[in-house]
Amino acid sequence: MTKKTWLITGVSSGFGHALTTQLLEKGDTVIGTVRNFAKIQDLIEQYPDTFISEKLDVTDVPAIHTLVNKVASEHKIDVLVNNAGYGLFGAAEELSDEQVDKIIATDLTGSIQMIRSILPYMRQQNSGRIIQISSYGGQVAYPGNSMYHAAKFGIEGFCEAVAQEVAQFNIGLTIVEPGGARTEFRYGSAKVADPIPAYDGPTHAFMKMLDPANGLAPGDPKRMASRIIESADQTPAPLHMVLGSEALKNTIERLETRVAEYKSETELAASTDFPVDEK
Template sequence: MTSRTWLITGVSSGFGNALTTQLLERGEHVIGTVRNLDKVADLQKQYPDTFRAEILDVTDTAAVRTVVDGAFAVGRVDVIVSNAGYGLFGAAEEITDAQVDHIIATNLTGSITLIRAALPHLRAQGGGRIVQMSTYGGQVAFAGNSMYHATKWGIEGFAESVAQEVAPFNIGVTIVEPGGARTEFRYGSAQVAELMPVYDGNPAHAFQAMLDPANGLAPGDPQRMAARIIESVDVSPAPLRMVLGSQALDSTLGVLRDRIDSFEAQRDLAASTDFPTGE
């Protein structure tokens, strides 16, 4: 197999780290972004010829473009993985304006900037693959997670539109929708708003049980999920969406079926706003 080069954001933990480790073990090349080089010092030491770490905060749009341009200046980059992001829990009114701005800048604007910066290079080299990490929460919404859902529903719409725009250039786009997994995302890096007692006992605070490992660990294996993501890059045409985790798939299918039923029930309502035939 010919060794490929991957550019992956957020490789210090979670899916980004699992992907990077597996790819390096396979002999592939990875350019990984982090905010702290110390967190990937072991990878730099173990894979000095195939791993390159770059400092990047994806909320810095100019820096995103600089890192992407620099990666392609060295040579071909086959796969872009937009992975950097985090979760923010709390009722909508518990979240501060600063928290709203930051999660949008990270999860949504940061991902958009990364993909837009890569597209001219991917076109120029004749194609490539973009993997946008999302979540089944890009299709399903839960109370207490409104801003995280806002960013993921937003990036899924962006990626689905871009997939249609760039397919003629041999650029494939895949949106990955994992379910709950045993990563730092759930058990370490998740941010929680300053909670208001008025929401105690409300569905908005149900997430507290989920974040407590004492209540049971998430079913998803990040290593197996990473392996499926890597395998997807060899699938042609690129799968637009890929749900990982049986619970995630069951939940997504249930929500989509209910949504379709709701839309079907609105046929008369929808038609009532059209001009009459012939007018």
């Protein structure tokens, strides 16, 4: 199988680290971005020829363009994996302006700019694969997660449009929608807003989920990483890939409910059209 060069954001933990480790073990080249090199020193030392570490904060848009221009001029990037991101929990009213701005900059704008930056290179080489790590939270919304859902619903809409734009250039795009997994996303990196007691109850139910003492998430990040890697060889690229049986069940249920809601509005929608006999 042909070796590939991957550009992956956020490789110090979670899916990014699992993907990078498996890819390096099978002989591919990984250009991995981090904010702290100390967290990936083991990979730097173990794979000096095939692991290239780059420092990047995905909220710094000029830095994104500079980095992508640099690495894409030095290497043929076969696959971009937008992985960098984090979870933010709390009712909309509980969130600060800074928290709102930061998660949009990280989980939404950062991914958009990485894709925009790599597209000219993939278009010129007439090949490429973009893998966007989203969440089944890009299809299913829960209370206490409003801004995370805003970012994930947003990036999924962006990616669905871009996938149609770039298919003519032999560029495939896959939106990965994992369910709960045993990564630092849930048990370490998640940010929580200052609580307002009025929202105790269903809105603060996420607090139980974030405590490992209440049971671990069902998803295995190593198995999920393996499925993501395999998807890069699928033709055509799957547009959506849900990882986790619970995530798929919840996604299907929500989509079926949504379709039923829209179908119930058939007469309402038609009532706003000009009558067919009017010119």
